[in-house]
Amino acid sequence: MSTTEILLLVCLLAPLSGAGLLLILGRSLPKAVAAVFGVSFIAISFIAALLLFMQTSAESAAFKINLFTWFSAGKLNVDMAFRYDQLTALFLLVITGIGSLIHLYSAGYMHEDEGHNRFFGYLNFFVFFMIMLVTGANMVVMFAGWEGVGLCSYLLIGFWYKNNDYNLAARKAFVMNRIGDLGLLAGLFMLVNKYNTFDFEALQNAVAGVQTGDAYLTTATACLFIGAMGKSAQIPLFTWLPDAMAGPTPVSALIHAATMVTAGIYLVVRTHFLFSLTPATLDFILYIGLATALFAATIGLRQNDIKKVLAYSTVSQLGFMFIALGTGAFATGFFHVFTHAFFKALLFLGAGSVIHALHHEQDMRFMGGLKKKLPLTWITFLIGTIAIAGLPPFAGFFSKDEILAHLYAKNPMLWGVALLGSLLTAFYMFRLYYLVFHGTYRGDSHSASHIHESPWTMTMPLAILALCSIVAGLIGIPAVFSEHGHWLNHFLGKLIPVHHPHGISHATELTLMGVSVTAVLVMVAIAFRVYGQGKVVPVSAEEETNPFFRLLADKYRIDELYHFLFVAPFNAISQFFGKLIDAQVIDGIVNAMGSLAMTLSGMLRLLHNGRIGTYLLAMTVGVILVLAYNLIF
Amino acid sequence: MQELLQNVRLVPIEHYIWLSSLLFCIGVMGVLLRRNTIVMFMSIELMLNAVNLLFVAFSAYANKPEGEVFVFFVMVVAAAEVAVGLGLLVMIYRNQNTTDSEALQTLKW
Numbered sequence: 171m172s173t174t175e176i177l178l179l180v181c182l183l184a185p186l187s188g189a190g191l192l193l194i195l196g197r198s199l200p201k202a203v204a205a206v207f208g209v210s211f212i213a214i215s216f217i218a219a220l221l222l223f224m225q226t227s228a229e230s231a232a233f234k235i236n237l238f239t240w241f242s243a244g245k246l247n248v249d250m251a252f253r254y255d256q257l258t259a260l261f262l263l264v265i266t267g268i269g270s271l272i273h274l275y276s277a278g279y280m281h282e283d284e285g286h287n288r289f290f291g292y293l294n295f296f297v298f299f300m301i302m303l304v305t306g307a308n309m310v311v312m313f314a315g316w317e318g319v320g321l322c323s324y325l326l327i328g329f330w331y332k333n334n335d336y337n338l339a340a341r342k343a344f345v346m347n348r349i350g351d352l353g354l355l356a357g358l359f360m361l362v363n364k365y366n367t368f369d370f371e372a373l374q375n376a377v378a379g380v381q382t383g384d385a386y387l388t389t390a391t392a393c394l395f396i397g398a399m400g401k402s403a404q405i406p407l408f409t410w411l412p413d414a415m416a417g418p419t420p421v422s423a424l425i426h427a428a429t430m431v432t433a434g435i436y437l438v439v440r441t442h443f444l445f446s447l448t449p450a451t452l453d454f455i456l457y458i459g460l461a462t463a464l465f466a467a468t469i470g471l472r473q474n475d476i477k478k479v480l481a482y483s484t485v486s487q488l489g490f491m492f493i494a495l496g497t498g499a500f501a502t503g504f505f506h507v508f509t510h511a512f513f514k515a516l517l518f519l520g521a522g523s524v525i526h527a528l529h530h531e532q533d534m535r536f537m538g539g540l541k542k543k544l545p546l547t548w549i550t551f552l553i554g555t556i557a558i559a560g561l562p563p564f565a566g567f568f569s570k571d572e573i574l575a576h577l578y579a580k581n582p583m584l585w586g587v588a589l590l591g592s593l594l595t596a597f598y599m600f601r602l603y604y605l606v607f608h609g610t611y612r613g614d615s616h617s618a619s620h621i622h623e624s625p626w627t628m629t630m631p632l633a634i635l636a637l638c639s640i641v642a643g644l645i646g647i648p649a650v651f652s653e654h655g656h657w658l659n660h661f662l663g664k665l666i667p668v669h670h671p672h673g674i675s676h677a678t679e680l681t682l683m684g685v686s687v688t689a690v691l692v693m694v695a696i697a698f699r700v701y702g703q704g705k706v707v708p709v710s711a712e713e714e715t716n717p718f719f720r721l722l723a724d725k726y727r728i729d730e731l732y733h734f735l736f737v738a739p740f741n742a743i744s745q746f747f748g749k750l751i752d753a754q755v756i757d758g759i760v761n762a763m764g765s766l767a768m769t770l771s772g773m774l775r776l777l778h779n780g781r782i783g784t785y786l787l788a789m790t791v792g793v794i795l796v797l798a799y800n801l802i803f
Numbered sequence: 804m805q806e807l808l809q810n811v812r813l814v815p816i817e818h819y820i821w822l823s824s825l826l827f828c829i830g831v832m833g834v835l836l837r838r839n840t841i842v843m844f845m846s847i848e849l850m851l852n853a854v855n856l857l858f859v860a861f862s863a864y865a866n867k868p869e870g871e872v873f874v875f876f877v878m879v880v881a882a883a884e885v886a887v888g889l890g891l892l893v894m895i896y897r898n899q900n901t902t903d904s905e906a907l908q909t910l911k912w
Contacts, residue, residue, distance in 0.1 A: 780908035780909060780910050783904065790835060
């Protein structure tokens with residue numbers, strides 16, 4: 171085994187050993203030891219990923235480790251194989267890098283929690299599955315990772331299992347993801363049925379001769395995308411993500427913002443050779459992404475829970491990533507995954523720091539004026555907000571602008587819609603920022619004196635992520651500014667054919683940038699005017715008078731709609747079968763059998779009267795009858 | 804021996820059949836109608852011997868020894884059965900102070 175292969179295995183197995191150690195011995199370990207273990211195993215993984223990355227250049231060939239044959243049936247052979255290429259390299263850096271920071275942060279955030287050790291165990295386990303997902307050399311290994319992260323997501327959303335609402339949220343996430351997974355499985359089966367392989371590389375070779383727009387492949391990719399929809403919270407399967415905020419905040423940052431929810435994008439990018447052959451599916455992705463981006467952004471305008479705003483923002487940003495994929499700009503989609511991971515993790519961790527300081531208060535109506543009390547959180551959060559709003563030269567600007575440019579090249583009308591979505595993003599993020607950090611403190615005065623900045627374990631990750639949020643965009647400087655500045659496209663070039671937004675000149679691109687930046691600044695100004703002074707305090711959903719805002723605050727009542735469309739009929743059918751079919755018909759048949767036997771035996775037992783004469787007579791008559799029967803027939 | 808067989812054959816086979824059938828039916832009736840268990844036993848013996856008679860008659864007419872051999876087996880089994888049956892009867896008498904089969908009605912339902 172070469173060094174690189176060993177490094178990849180270390181990267182994969184370190185979190186697994188950490189998880190095993192913490193979940194088996196967790197109860198007996200002191201918290202400090204468990205935290206050190208939890209953080210260091212991910213850090214080992216990160217170092218391995220970093221060493222691997224440093225040996226990787228745009229030209230290096232992908233390599234594959236085949237551990238053993240997982241199963242084989244007929245012509246189908248599935249290996250437990252892992253693959254490392256440029257895309258994996260970057261994903262590994264994001265997962266383990268942000269993973270380590272969030273583990274460190276959790277050491278501070280979860281310090282007083284009784285489930286502290288279990289938490290680290292689950293978190294390590296999650297990182298293992300996530301690495302498995304992005305390193306799997308075939309779809310089955312990827313799918314195992316895919317389900318594994320779903321499991322860990324479920325465990326961590328319902329981490330505080332004594333609160334039943336949280337358990338319900340966890341269950342909702344699990345069920346919604348299963349719906350998507352059904353699509354994914356259908357897609358996988360369709361592919362293996364026709365091409366007889368799960369291996370990405372073999373699949374790429376197998377579809378080489380397929381015509382663009384092939385109907386079979388279009389259906390298969392649409393099914394794959396349904397899987398991505400579930401995992402990456404797209405319309406109509408997005409409702410689980412806001413509810414997933416029931417989990418501890420580091421979980422929201424790691425799983426429900428930076429890594430797991432981007433698995434859907436990873437899937438599409440990894441199988442881009444299929445999707446590029448099916449323009450119909452790409453269009454479908456584009457419109458779903460666009461709808462989600464806009465829809466979630468409008469809901470974000472009227473949410474009062476700090477984490478809910480960030481959750482809808484994540485849904486909306488995932489929509490943007492799918493817009494990029496829908497235009498066929500796979501590398502751009504990944505670019506936004508990359509930048510978004512930093513600033514959204516930063517925003518979540520910042521929100522966590524605020525929640526920690528306010529003793530688990532999440533309602534923004536009772537925050538305000540925290541700028542002075544939490545200076546480090548404030549400055550990092552501001553950086554994150556600017557980054558997501560898309561102001562240059564922060565990370566979000568580059569990736570979002572690239573998406574918008576690709577979209578403009580495809581259809582200027584759609585560009586307008588997406589721009590609106592990104593402006594709404596800027597507005598609700600600055601609304602959040604002003605409500606939390608500006609104005610005066612709106613909680614009760616007793617708790618005001620207890621507010622304090624978080625410990626270094628929490629602020630250090632914030633600082634590092636803030637730094638990354640500033641510079642991460644520089645890996646993809648558009649050609650307008652520098653001809654060979656787009657390092658990311660160059661790096662992924664061998665793997666993913668990069669296409670530049672053709673058809674638009676540099677002047678147009680600059681104009682687009684100017685328009686979007688100006689509009690974002692206008693949005694920030696409006697947000698400042700409305701919420702900046704701390705005079706306007708949002709009301710709760712029940713007190714909302716404007717019917718449209720009420721609808722937004724109620725999240726368009728999508729949950730109620732789903733309840734009406736799916737849950738209620740399902741319950742009605744269950745009631746029907748449970749109360750009527752089962753209780754009456756099935757039980758009726760079983761009970762009738764029983765009472766029939768009882769009645770008959772009640773009558774027949776009278777024959778058994780104890781007189782020898784009767785028995786003898788019965789026997790004799792019986793024998794005679796048998797003989798008579800034999801004689802006659 | 805042959806002379807004996809000759810003598811047996813002097814009576815037509817139908818007569819043997821009628822006689823043993825009659826004896827068998829008397830035995831069956833005895834078992835069914837009498838309530839004294841000792842008499843019931845005797846009736847069973849009667850049925851067995853009716854069958855034995857038929858065996859011997861058929862054996863003589865067919866000029867084959869198997870039927871006679873079989874009679875010996877029947878006798879052995881009958882003797883064994885009587886030994887057990889009389890043992891049972893003694894126990895019943897000791898417990899019930901009677902050999903009337905109507906007294907044995909407790910084992911029911």
